[in-house]
Amino acid sequence: MLERLRVGRSAKSFIAVGLRGVGKTVLLNRVRDLAERAGCKPVFIEAHEQKSLPELLVPSLRELLLELDRLGAVSDQVKRGLRVLRSFMSGVKLRYGEAELSLGVDPEVGTADSGDLEADLPTLFLAVGKAAAARSVVVVILIDELQYLSVRDMSALIMALHRVVQNSLPLMLVAAGLPQVVGLSGRSKSYAERLFDFPPLDALPPEDAIRALELPVEKEGAQFDSDALIEIVRITQGYPYFLQEWGYQTWNIARSNLIKLTDVRAASDLAIKRLDESFFRVRFDRLTPREKDYLRAMAEIGPGPHRSGDIAEILGIRIQNIGPLRSALIHKGMIYSPSHGDTAFTVPLFDEFLRRTIPVWQTPYKKQ
Numbered sequence: 001m002l003e004r005l006r007v008g009r010s011a012k013s014f015i016a017v018g019l020r021g022v023g024k025t026v027l028l029n030r031v032r033d034l035a036e037r038a039g040c041k042p043v044f045i046e047a048h049e050q051k052s053l054p055e056l057l058v059p060s061l062r063e064l065l066l067e068l069d070r071l072g073a074v075s076d077q078v079k080r081g082l083r084v085l086r087s088f089m090s091g092v093k094l095r096y097g098e099a100e101l102s103l104g105v106d107p108e109v110g111t112a113d114s115g116d117l118e119a120d121l122p123t124l125f126l127a128v129g130k131a132a133a134a135r136s137v138v139v140v141i142l143i144d145e146l147q148y149l150s151v152r153d154m155s156a157l158i159m160a161l162h163r164v165v166q167n168s169l170p171l172m173l174v175a176a177g178l179p180q181v182v183g184l185s186g187r188s189k190s191y192a193e194r195l196f197d198f199p200p201l202d203a204l205p206p207e208d209a210i211r212a213l214e215l216p217v218e219k220e221g222a223q224f225d226s227d228a229l230i231e232i233v234r235i236t237q238g239y240p241y242f243l244q245e246w247g248y249q250t251w252n253i254a255r256s257n258l259i260k261l262t263d264v265r266a267a268s269d270l271a272i273k274r275l276d277e278s279f280f281r282v283r284f285d286r287l288t289p290r291e292k293d294y295l296r297a298m299a300e301i302g303p304g305p306h307r308s309g310d311i312a313e314i315l316g317i318r319i320q321n322i323g324p325l326r327s328a329l330i331h332k333g334m335i336y337s338p339s340h341g342d343t344a345f346t347v348p349l350f351d352e353f354l355r356r357t358i359p360v361w362q363t364p365y366k367k368q
């Protein structure tokens with residue numbers, strides 16, 4: 001894709017979609033490395049619930065443009081990129097310190113400063129794309145946790161990329177997010193479908209999970225008993241994050257070069273304890289008591305996906321009244337809707353964690 005852009009062809013951007021712990025961030029980092037090694041300019045940002053897209057983008061684009069500026073003789077396109085960024089910043093009214101603001105240029109008044117992001121961001125991307133083209137450089141914008149963008153920001157991003165593609169400029173997006181990201185395109189939906197692929201990332205199939213465990217161990221001159229491997233694959237269900245954790249604990253516990261089922265069993269207690277204290281716990285601690293009850297009600301009926309009506313029934317709340325709570329949980333990235341009326345956890349094995357943490361649970365709501 002990078003090569004296609006470099007020679008002035010178009011390349012379809014992509015958004016990797018998957019649950020927590022499947023390897024999205026690892027993948028984006030890999031793309032960044034590949035881009036760097038190919039002489040491209042990667043710009044890596046992580047979306048955030050409390051931050052707008054301009055807030056996240058401006059510091060990185062400023063750095064990028066200043067770097068392009070230093071890359072050779074004075075370039076009109078690069079200088080213009082800096083001026084447009086400057087006016088963009090005044091349009092979206094970002095508050096930065098003086099030093100951060102300094103771009104060494106005056107704003108191009110009247111360009112990208114209307115304050116309407118869907119108009120201003122495409123203008124900014126166009127200017128950045130032209131600056132990159134002037135330096136024969138491919139820019140890769142990497143965005144992790146894309147689901148945290150607001151519908152407005154996502155829509156502006158799509159329109160901005162659309163503008164770049166229309167002008168065959170060397171700028172692309174590689175992003176990753178939870179499944180809710182697919183529904184975020186809002187009214188720019190038809191553009192989004194043409195602009196992006198949404199490759200799914202999921203748990204590894206058993207043969208790949210086994211290879212992920214075996215290869216590093218073989219390098220150290222050890223091996224797994226086959227029933228030990230089967231047990232790890234069963235417990236982890238092939239999710240990369242869990243494979244890593246079980247592999248780590250099992251390796252530390254095993255005393256001989258043949259790793260046995262008993263080692264895995266002993267490692268499981270430690271692995272679960274560590275996951276409960278970190279991977280699961282950080283997500284749980286961000287929830288309100290009502291949100292915890294909603295998720296615990298889901299866990300009551302198993303891993304899911306669950307019908308929203310069934311969850312409402314366990315909670316004893318009318319389904320009409322449960323919408324805002326469900327939306328808040330989707331926004332926080334805890335659950336998503338795999339299909340209309342269905343609700344599922346974004347964190348694999350979260351139902352088991354909830355039942356471990358809250359073994360006995362009763363709905364706090366009175367039956368309505």
Ligand SMILES: Nc1ncnc2c1ncn2[C@@H]1O[C@H](COP(=O)(O)OP(=O)(O)O)[C@@H](O)[C@H]1O
Pocket residue numbers: 018019020021022023024025026027240241242244
């Ligand atoms: N290709 C990979 N090689 C090695 N480990 C991986 C790979 N992909 C995922 N992992 C493991 O899974 C963990 C979670 O991956 P991460 O990229 O953070 O997931 P996500 O961003 O999808 O939540 C990593 O910390 C690592 O332990």
Ligand SMILES: [Mg+2]
Pocket residue numbers: 024025026144
């Ligand atoms: Mg991640």
